[in-house]
Amino acid sequence: MTVKIGVLALQGAVSEHIKALKDSGAETIAVKDASQLEELDGLVLPGGESTTMRRLMDKYGLFDAIKIFAKKKAIFGTCAGLILMAKEIEGRKGPHLGLLDIDVKRNAFGSQVDSFESDLKIDHVAESFDGVFIRAPYIKKVGPGVEILSTYNQHIVACRQGRFLACAFHPELTGDTHFHEYFVKITKENK
Numbered sequence: 037m038t039v040k041i042g043v044l045a046l047q048g049a050v051s052e053h054i055k056a057l058k059d060s061g062a063e064t065i066a067v068k069d070a071s072q073l074e075e076l077d078g079l080v081l082p083g084g085e086s087t088t089m090r091r092l093m094d095k096y097g098l099f100d101a102i103k104i105f106a107k108k109k110a111i112f113g114t115c116a117g118l119i120l121m122a123k124e125i126e127g128r129k130g131p132h133l134g135l136l137d138i139d140v141k142r143n144a145f146g147s148q149v150d151s152f153e154s155d156l157k158i159d160h161v162a163e164s165f166d167g168v169f170i171r172a173p174y175i176k177k178v179g180p181g182v183e184i185l186s187t188y189n190q191h192i193v194a195c196r197q198g199r200f201l202a203c204a205f206h207p208e209l210t211g212d213t214h215f216h217e218y219f220v221k222i223t224k225e226n227k
C-alpha cells in the first residue's frame with residue numbers, strides 16, 4: 037500500500053521533509069493550499085516559528101482545513117509543528133491546533149543554547165538517532181493516552197498519541213530516515 041503525505045509549505049525545511057518521506061516510500065507533495073489536503077493520507081508540520089506559521093495558516097485558510105483533516109488523518113509535527121499540535125503552551129492562552137494532549141514549553145533549552153545535537157534513543161525508531169535541536173521546545177507533561185518515545189536530560193522530546201506523532205528536534209536535517217519511516221507506518225495503519 038502506498039500513502040500520500042503532504043508537507044505544509046509555509047515555512048521551514050520543506051524540501052528536506054519531502055526527500056525523507058520519498059526515501060521512506062511515501063508519495064509526497066508540498067502543501068500550500070487547503071484543497072490539496074483532500075488527496076492526502078497524512079501531513080507533516082515542519083519546524084520554523086510557530087506564531088508565524090499560525091499567522092500564515094490563518095491567512096491561507098489552512099488552519100480550519102487542517103483541524104478538519106486531523107479528525108481522521110495522521111499528522112507529524114517537528115519542533116514548531118509540535119508546538120502547533122500541543123493542547124497547552126506555556127505562557128500562551130489557548131492552543132493552536134490542540135491535537136496532542138501535551139504541555140509544551142517553547143525555546144525551552146534557553147537562549148544560551150540556541151542549537152545543539154545529541155544522540156537519542158527513540159522507541160520504535162532507533163537505538164541511536166542524531167537529534168538536531170534548534171531553539172527547540174520540550175514537552176513538560178503528557179496526558180494518559182500519550183506514549184513517550186524519547187527523552188533528553190529527563191525532558192520529553194518525542195511522543196505519539198494514536199495517529200499523531202511529534203518531536204522537538206529536526207529529523208529531516210540528518211539524512212536518517214528512520215523517524216519518517218515510522219510516520220509512514222503510522223499513516224499506513226491509519227489509512
Ligand code: GLN
Binds near residue numbers: 083085115171172173
Ligand atoms: N522556537 C520556535 C517556536 O517557538 C521553534 C523552533 C523550530 O521549529 N526550530 O516556534
